[in-house]
Amino acid sequence: MWDALLGCDETHATALLRFAAGVGTGSAAQLRSATEHTITGILLPVMHRLGTAWAAAEVTVAQQHAATVVAELALDSLGEATRHALPAPTRGRLTVACTDGERHTLPARLVAEVLRLRGWQPEHLGAHVPVRKVLGHALDTEARAVLLSAAVPARLPAIHRTVRACQAAGLPVIVGGAAFGPGGRYARALDATWARDAAEADRLLSALPPLAPVPDPAAAAARTEDRSYTRIRARRHQLVAGGLEALRHEYPPLRHYDETQWERTREDLGHVVEHLAAAVYIDDGHLFAEFALYTARVLTARGVPAHCLLPAFAALRQQLSAHRRACRILHRAHRAVAAFAADLRTADLVPGPRAVTTGAETGTGTATGTGTATGTRPDATTGAGAGAATGTGTKKERVPSPVRIRAKQHRAPAGGDAAGGAVPLPLADQGREQR
Numbered sequence: 001m002w003d004a005l006l007g008c009d010e011t012h013a014t015a016l017l018r019f020a021a022g023v024g025t026g027s028a029a030q031l032r033s034a035t036e037h038t039i040t041g042i043l044l045p046v047m048h049r050l051g052t053a054w055a056a057a058e059v060t061v062a063q064q065h066a067a068t069v070v071a072e073l074a075l076d077s078l079g080e081a082t083r084h085a086l087p088a089p090t091r092g093r094l095t096v097a098c099t100d101g102e103r104h105t106l107p108a109r110l111v112a113e114v115l116r117l118r119g120w121q122p123e124h125l126g127a128h129v130p131v132r133k134v135l136g137h138a139l140d141t142e143a144r145a146v147l148l149s150a151a152v153p154a155r156l157p158a159i160h161r162t163v164r165a166c167q168a169a170g171l172p173v174i175v176g177g178a179a180f181g182p183g184g185r186y187a188r189a190l191d192a193t194w195a196r197d198a199a200e201a202d203r204l205l206s207a208l209p210p211l212a213p214v215p216d217p218a219a220a221a222a223r224t225e226d227r228s229y230t231r232i233r234a235r236r237h238q239l240v241a242g243g244l245e246a247l248r249h250e251y252p253p254l255r256h257y258d259e260t261q262w263e264r265t266r267e268d269l270g271h272v273v274e275h276l277a278a279a280v281y282i283d284d285g286h287l288f289a290e291f292a293l294y295t296a297r298v299l300t301a302r303g304v305p306a307h308c309l310l311p312a313f314a315a316l317r318q319q320l321s322a323h324r325r326a327c328r329i330l331h332r333a334h335r336a337v338a339a340f341a342a343d344l345r346t347a348d349l350v351p352g353p354r355a356v357t358t359g360a361e362t363g364t365g366t367a368t369g370t371g372t373a374t375g376t377r378p379d380a381t382t383g384a385g386a387g388a389a390t391g392t393g394t395k396k397e398r399v400p401s402p403v404r405i406r407a408k409q410h411r412a413p414a415g416g417d418a419a420g421g422a423v424p425l426p427l428a429d430q431g432r433e434q435r
Contacts, residue, residue: 001046005067006059013074017043018081028085032117035082039075039110040198047071047106055294057301068106079113089121092144094205097125097134099148100158107177108149114198120205122147131162138171145172145205150179153186153291154274157229157281160190167191172208174201181287189282228323232277236270239319243269246315251308269312276316276326285329292333296340307341310334 004013020038022031050067053059059067096112098105105127112122125137138146146166150159156179166173176195180187184194195201232239244266247254257265272295279288292313296306313334320326 001042002049005046005050005070006063008066008070010070010073013070014077017074017078021078021082023078023081031082031085032087035078035085036114036117038078039113043071043075044110047110055298055301057298072106072109075109075113082117086116087119089116089119091119091205092121093141094120094122094145094147095125095134095138095141095143096122096147096149097129097137098127098150099134099155099162100128100130102150102152102155102158102179103127104149104151104177107151108147111147111149111176111198111201115202115205118202120202131158131165134162135165135169135171138166139169143171144208145174147201148173148175150175150177153179153181153287154271154278155179156186156190156278156287159192160281163190163192174204176201181290186282186284186287189284228325229277229281231323232273232280232320232326235319236273236277239273239316240266240269242315242319243272243312246311247308250311272309272312273316276329279329280323280326283325285332288329289333289336292337293340296337300344305341306337306344309337310341313337 001013001016003009004016017038020042021035025031026034047068050059050064054061054064094112094115096108098108105124109124112124115122123137123141123143125134134146134148137143146162148159148162150156159175159179163173163175173192174195175184175187175190175192176197180194184196187194193204195204244254244262247265254262254265272291275291276288279285279291292309296309299308300306313330317327317330317334320330
């Protein structure tokens with residue numbers, strides 16, 4: 001299936017799905033069961049692999065989009081071939097949608113298809129659906145529930161507005177997707193019911209408990225109007241401009257960017273600000289730290305040193321110095337990315353186990369530290385951990401030019417500098433994945 005999608009071979013992809021589902025063989029019940037397994041056990045893992053491959057710079061954005069289109073066409077064909085085996089939609093109508101700003105529609109589509117095989121009547125509204133349209137459609141069609149899907153955590157505030165509007169109208173809401181973090185962590189912050197997959201969504205829908213009231217409506221309203229969140233959103237352009245200026249001074253390759261590269265980098269920093277605003281909204285630093293580490297890995301895979309994010313974080317902290325929550329979240333992400341970058345430098349420069357150092361590293365390669373510090377240090381992978389350090393004096397180490405870090409392991413994409421320096425930060429591509 002992987003080769004068929006990357007090769008844009010719709011005929012082959014369709015044939016594989018039909019064969020896996022056993023189209024033309026067995027009973028209707030067997031066909032439904034096999035089709036569900038084909039969707040959840042074959043197509044879904046391949047699409048997950050596609051997103052992982054993009055992050056690792058193994059496929060381009062264009063390849064990812066083309067493969068997604070082929071997958072959707074093959075899914076359409078499978079649906080037509082198995083339509084005769086569908087049960088009567090007696091379990092109720094469902095409104096399925098991706099809210100404002102969310103354009104990753106395929107995960108929601110896959111869940112809808114599985115629920116259709118289980119006797120529900122899902123109506124998928126597609127991408128970027130405003131709150132009023134989600135609510136209006138659900139009420140007009142007398143939907144039993146609303147299902148919301150999101151892949152990008154920056155969309156959480158928009159999702160929360162939709163959740164609250166539906167709950168106020170007495171509509172049960174179930175959310176799902178990568179945007180809600182491991183185990184649905186961020187869904188709990190939004191007072192939303194989270195489903196891990198289509199099977200769990202079916203179980204929750206089957207129970208359909210009475211709509212639980214918002215635990216504290218006043219607190220929820222206050223969070224929606226949170227001044228820190230509102231001001232970060234209102235100052236988006238100013239914050240992005242400050243980040244660009246910091247990068248211009250601290251990351252020399254940017255000085256040689258053309259207009260297109262500058263525009264892409266501006267978009268990238270816009271994604272940073274949006275995710276910071278979402279983390280402030282739900283008051284969870286883990287969200288932004290995980291986004292920052294994911295971004296660092298994406299940059300590293302494309303030959304751009306991860307530590308180029310640090311000047312942007314520092315500029316944001318300076319501009320948002322009056323907002324303690326935002327500064328705390330930025331500080332956590334800064335430490336996590338700094339640790340990640342330090343691990344990469346150690347792997348490149350020091351063979352064998354990582355050497356233990358003391359003090360705080362600076363961008364010039366000088367580490368200084370006095371006194372004793374005890375507390376937590378973000379792990380390079382999870383952003384969590386604990387430890388203690390004691391040190392005095394000053395330690396200097398030679399660090400190669402940031403442009404050359406990881407150059408041996410990662411080649412620059414076509415059009416970039418051979419050393420991996422003059423490559424636009426590819427964060428904006430995250431918003432162009434799997435439409």
